[in-house]
Amino acid sequence: MTAALRYALARLRVRRTRAVLAVLGITAAGAMLGAAVTVSYALGTGFERTADRADLPDIAATFAPTQRADVERVARSLPNVVDVSFRLDRAVIFIAAGGKTTERATAVGIQEGDRRGYAIVEGRDITREGEAVIEAGLARAWNLHPGDDMFARALNVPFGGQRLRIVGVAVSPDSVAYPLASSPIFYVDYRDVAPLIAAVPGTVDTALIWLANPDRVDVTLSQARAAGVGVDRLRFGTRVSLRLLIGQAAGLVIALLVAFSVISLVVAGTMLAAASAAEVERRVQGIGVMRALGMSTGQVTTAAAVEGALIAAPAGALGIALGWFLVAGPTDRLLASLNQLGPGLALAPLLIGSFVALVVIVAGFSALPAWRAARRPAVETMGGGDVVGVARTLPLPAGPAGLGVRLVAARPVRTLGAVIVLGLAAALILLILSIASVLRSLDQRPQALGTRYQLTLPFVAPGLDEAARATKGVEAAATRFEVLAADSFRLGEPFRIISFAADHTQYEDPVLDRGRHLRNDNEAEVGLGLATALGLQIGGTLAAQLPSGAEIRFKVVGIVRAFQDQGRIAYVNPKRLLAADPSSSSTVAVRVAPGSTVDDVREALRERGIVSLDSGGIAGQSVQGFAARSSGFLDVVIALLRSIAIVSGAVCLYAVAQVLALTAHERRRSLAVVRSFGASRVQIVLIFAGAAATIGALALPLGIVVERFALGPMVASLAASYISLPLTAGPIEIAATAASLALGATVVALLLGRAATSRPVVVDLTEE
Amino acid sequence: MSIVRASHLVKTHGVGRAARRVLDGVDLELQAGEVVAIVGRSGSGKSTLLHLLGALDRPDSGSIELGGMRIDTATERELTRVRRSQIGFVFQFFHLLPELTGMENVLLPARLGGDPEALARGKELVAELGLTEVAGRLPTVLSGGEQQRLAVARALVNDPVLLLADEPTGNLDLESGTEVLTLLRRAAAAGKAVLLVTHQDDAIEIADRVLRLSGGRLVE
Numbered sequence: 006m007t008a009a010l011r012y013a014l015a016r017l018r019v020r021r022t023r024a025v026l027a028v029l030g031i032t033a034a035g036a037m038l039g040a041a042v043t044v045s046y047a048l049g050t051g052f053e054r055t056a057d058r059a060d061l062p063d064i065a066a067t068f069a070p071t072q073r074a075d076v077e078r079v080a081r082s083l084p085n086v087v088d089v090s091f092r093l094d095r096a097v098i099f100i101a102a103g104g105k106t107t108e109r110a111t112a113v114g115i116q117e118g119d120r121r122g123y124a125i126v127e128g129r130d131i132t133r134e135g136e137a138v139i140e141a142g143l144a145r146a147w148n149l150h151p152g153d154d155m156f157a158r159a160l161n162v163p164f165g166g167q168r169l170r171i172v173g174v175a176v177s178p179d180s181v182a183y184p185l186a187s188s189p190i191f192y193v194d195y196r197d198v199a200p201l202i203a204a205v206p207g208t209v210d211t212a213l214i215w216l217a218n219p220d221r222v223d224v225t226l227s228q229a230r231a232a233g234v235g236v237d238r239l240r241f242g243t244r245v246s247l248r249l250l251i252g253q254a255a256g257l258v259i260a261l262l263v264a265f266s267v268i269s270l271v272v273a274g275t276m277l278a279a280a281s282a283a284e285v286e287r288r289v290q291g292i293g294v295m296r297a298l299g300m301s302t303g304q305v306t307t308a309a310a311v312e313g314a315l316i317a318a319p320a321g322a323l324g325i326a327l328g329w330f331l332v333a334g335p336t337d338r339l340l341a342s343l344n345q346l347g348p349g350l351a352l353a354p355l356l357i358g359s360f361v362a363l364v365v366i367v368a369g370f371s372a373l374p375a376w377r378a379a380r381r382p383a384v385e386t387m388g389g390g391d392v393v394g395v396a397r398t399l400p401l402p403a404g405p406a407g408l409g410v411r412l413v414a415a416r417p418v419r420t421l422g423a424v425i426v427l428g429l430a431a432a433l434i435l436l437i438l439s440i441a442s443v444l445r446s447l448d449q450r451p452q453a454l455g456t457r458y459q460l461t462l463p464f465v466a467p468g469l470d471e472a473a474r475a476t477k478g479v480e481a482a483a484t485r486f487e488v489l490a491a492d493s494f495r496l497g498e499p500f501r502i503i504s505f506a507a508d509h510t511q512y513e514d515p516v517l518d519r520g521r522h523l524r525n526d527n528e529a530e531v532g533l534g535l536a537t538a539l540g541l542q543i544g545g546t547l548a549a550q551l552p553s554g555a556e557i558r559f560k561v562v563g564i565v566r567a568f569q570d571q572g573r574i575a576y577v578n579p580k581r582l583l584a585a586d587p588s589s590s591s592t593v594a595v596r597v598a599p600g601s602t603v604d605d606v607r608e609a610l611r612e613r614g615i616v617s618l619d620s621g622g623i624a625g626q627s628v629q630g631f632a633a634r635s636s637g638f639l640d641v642v643i644a645l646l647r648s649i650a651i652v653s654g655a656v657c658l659y660a661v662a663q664v665l666a667l668t669a670h671e672r673r674r675s676l677a678v679v680r681s682f683g684a685s686r687v688q689i690v691l692i693f694a695g696a697a698a699t700i701g702a703l704a705l706p707l708g709i710v711v712e713r714f715a716l717g718p719m720v721a722s723l724a725a726s727y728i729s730l731p732l733t734a735g736p737i738e739i740a741a742t743a744a745s746l747a748l749g750a751t752v753v754a755l756l757l758g759r760a761a762t763s764r765p766v767v768v769d770l771t772e773e
Numbered sequence: 774m775s776i777v778r779a780s781h782l783v784k785t786h787g788v789g790r791a792a793r794r795v796l797d798g799v800d801l802e803l804q805a806g807e808v809v810a811i812v813g814r815s816g817s818g819k820s821t822l823l824h825l826l827g828a829l830d831r832p833d834s835g836s837i838e839l840g841g842m843r844i845d846t847a848t849e850r851e852l853t854r855v856r857r858s859q860i861g862f863v864f865q866f867f868h869l870l871p872e873l874t875g876m877e878n879v880l881l882p883a884r885l886g887g888d889p890e891a892l893a894r895g896k897e898l899v900a901e902l903g904l905t906e907v908a909g910r911l912p913t914v915l916s917g918g919e920q921q922r923l924a925v926a927r928a929l930v931n932d933p934v935l936l937l938a939d940e941p942t943g944n945l946d947l948e949s950g951t952e953v954l955t956l957l958r959r960a961a962a963a964g965k966a967v968l969l970v971t972h973q974d975d976a977i978e979i980a981d982r983v984l985r986l987s988g989g990r991l992v993e
Contacts, residue, residue, distance in 0.1 A: 404884045405884075405885070408870065408872065408873065408881075411872035411873065412872060414872070415871070415872050674868070675868070675870050675871075678864070678868040678870065679870070679881065679885075680853075680856075681827070681829055681856060681862050682856065682857065682862070682881060682882035682885060682927070682931075683853055683854065683855075683856040683857020683858065683882060683885050683886065683931070684853070684857075684885050685850070685853045685885075686849075686853075688885055762849075765829065765830050765831065766824075766829040766830070766856075767824040767829040767830040770824075770829065
């Protein structure tokens with residue numbers, strides 16, 4: 006055993022309290038690290054991981070029911086196509102199983118020998134008629150398992166129905182999971198579904214296409230459109246567009262969490278570095294003695310590194326495991342709601358890598374100050390001494406609390422370190438609260454997305470907009486047209502064209518990033534997401550391929566930060582859009598007059614026989630609004646945020662506790678002197694409270710500034726560059742964080758005060 | 774008038790084979806206005822006795838009465854009150870808190886008790902001791918004599934009945950030591966019982982009684 010290792014072990018043995026404190030700190034930072042890595046990897050790679058496992062096709066084409074042979078001949082004739090599967094899908098199926106029913110299920114008929122496009126996660130695949138594989142969301146929601154029975158019947162087929170045996174549970178990331186999606190999916194043999202829905206035998210309506218070179222999907226799509234002339238109601242979706250579609254449901258949430266985790270990683274690393282360096286700097290005098298006794302600079306440095314590593318290894322492992330444990334459950338639930346698989350063992354190498362990085366950081370930042378101290382003349386290092394405070398005359402009260410303030414003020418460097426760590430942790434907590442607040446706001450207030458109308462009339466009839474305008478409490482109403490288009494040059498880039506039969510800024514007014522609003526029928530405002538994807542600039546041309554097959558081109562005059570579809574939208578005037586695609590879907594957007602309430606207007610519309618819906622926030626726009634709200638999707642996200650907040654809170658508590666415990670340890674004789682003059686336990690607690698309040702009072706403003714000017718904008722930018730997210734902590738978030746800090750500081754002060762007064766005064770008074 | 778009455782005090786340090794009985798049946802009585810010096814070899818238990826009488830530690834057996842109150846059986850809360858109101862300590866190494874100025878150190882016990890009279894008394898003591906000029910400074914810039922005189926003022930600020938001094942001149946030069954001993958003598962003259970532990974001959978000279986601690990017992 007080397008001298009360095011012996012010395013390191015001896016120090017750990019003697020300095021048990023400090024070792025325990027260091028272990029606690031590293032455990033907290035490790036937990037942060039583990040949580041961040043788990044969240045960012047699991048969510049960031051969820052779609053691709055599941056898509057690969059499910060063997061998701063590169064293109065999914067839907068069309069009116071057609072004989073398989075006819076479509077297959079066309080599909081297989083396309084270059085770059087390596088395989089094709091066919092399905093017959095039908096929604097609006099009544100199913101009953103496990104005592105529950107729904108009339109909105111989707112039956113997917115698959116054919117023997119075809120590639121599936123889903124991954125079996127429980128049980129087995131279908132091998133014969135009468136068997137069904139159900140989506141994991143349905144299995145979870147209805148507590149179904151392989152071996153259970155279910156009954157299925159098409160609503161538009163009055164008689165019959167089918168009894169099916171569930172043989173497997175599957176996931177496919179081509180849609181979000183039931184009940185986040187309102188329609189649960191089940192897969193059955195084609196021979197079961199055709200009679201179930203009374204389809205013409207041999208017909209299919211979906212083709213799944215796998216490509217040899219997925220990067221050339223644009224070319225294949227273009228060729229498919231040309232070859233598919235004559236196939237009725239032909240629509241294409243790509244794996245990329247699917248990812249975007251799913252992104253509508255949770256992309257922003259996931260991006261926020263991933264961005265937050267990245268920031269957490271940086272903060273955890275900084276904390277570890279600062280704490281390790283501070284630990285060594287506290288004992289430079291000892292380093293001077295070791296140098297005087299003949300230990301080399303290398304040995305001193307190695308000893309410090311080894312000591313750091315010896316503490317970091319178990320504490321880091323524990324912390325990372327703890328962080329993983331805290332967030333793994335909520336993360337998996339979030340993924341499950343998106344029909345995505347958890348990372349499983351794929352996460353292990355990353356966690357192991359994080360562990361190694363953590364140990365290296367601690368060892369490195371322990372070695373650095375030791376190396377610097379060892380390079381100085383030994384006599385100077387010894388003279389520089391251990392922790393001798395720098396007392397200053399301060400205009401402060403000299404009572405117990407004031408004394409506490411002075412105790413921390415006498416250690417300005419350490420206090421600064423604690424303030425920085427606590428400030429960063431507070432900034433993270435503020436950020437979490439801001440994210441939660443933004444999510445709630447996006448979910449519940451469409452105005453937060455730039456939407457200025459409160460109600461939507463979904464079933465458009467001639468004159469409906471006029472009828473709405475004539476309704477009491479309605480300020481304005483206009484027909485809103487919407488169509489899903491593809492870029493003519495890059496068909497793999499789908500986007501949404503939105504148009505209002507009025508000035509669109511009166512109804513949807515996302516922040517103008519650059520350029521101006523559109524003024525005539527040839528102009529378009531595009532979302533920043535679309536502009537980024539297609540490289541569009543002001544003055545450029547937006548060429549849109551419509552579902553009707555027609556193409557229209559617009560001059561880009563403005564770029565807006567829109568939330569919807571991750572900014573892959575374009576606003577145009579309706580004239581040319583309707584001329585090119587008369588089948589564009591339409592609704593009526595209704596603005597409520599000031600002084601009226603949404604409920605009043607909804608009731609007034611109802612009295613006129615007009616059905617209205619909320620215009621919806623994040624959930625309303627991304628997935629089926631009611632289902633999203635009722636499925637607990639946001640609750641899962643908030644549970645995840647809370648888990649991370651708990652870790653950050655633990656870091657806060659540790660930062661305060663570490664500094665105060667060290668101060669209590671070093672100043673135990675002074676505290677004993679104060680006790681010898683009759684200080685009560687309450688007064689000793691007040692001393693610690695004063696010290697804690699000082700750190701907290703400095704850290705909170707720092708946290709607010711860091712969150713407002715650094716973390717918030719950084720996370721907002723990382724999460725969604727296509728919109729302006731207001732990730733700035735408000736008074737409520739700040740008050741909540743301050744209250745948490747105060748509570749934590751009080752607990753720490755109480756514990757330390759109790760510990761400091763639990764021994765006879767004489768013990769600390771006479772200890773050398 | 775008897776201020777302190779200690780009977781059959783026993784105190785053992787350490788455990789097992791390392792256990793050592795430093796006080797083995799000590800009896801002691803201190804009167805108001807009396808200065809008693811305790812001498813003895815290093816490790817003979819002088820400071821231990823001081824700590825027991827000062828309510829900083831508890832005896833293994835025996836009893837201690839301070840102003841008629843049993844402090845060996847008192848609760849920690851009661852001991853806190855006793856230390857605050859009836860006892861003053863002077864330490865060999867002064868133990869002024871480095872973060873507080875001289876005046877703030879003197880007034881600290883008064884602030885703990887929240888007694889405005891004690892605050893006024895503290896300021897008077899500082900003035901009487903000729904320390905007004907230096908009282909606004911931090912201890913690190915004061916001489917040993919100045920620090921110890923401030924420490925004496927701190928010990929007296931709550932007007933205790935018992936003043937305990939552990940080697941009060943052990944860290945001072947002759948002149949400063951003399952000044953401090955004069956202060957202790959004045960405290961006794963004001964009616965306080967003063968018990969000092971010392972090795973110094975000059976400290977012994979101001980004592981009314983000198984007791985030697987040997988073999989765990991006090992002898993005249």
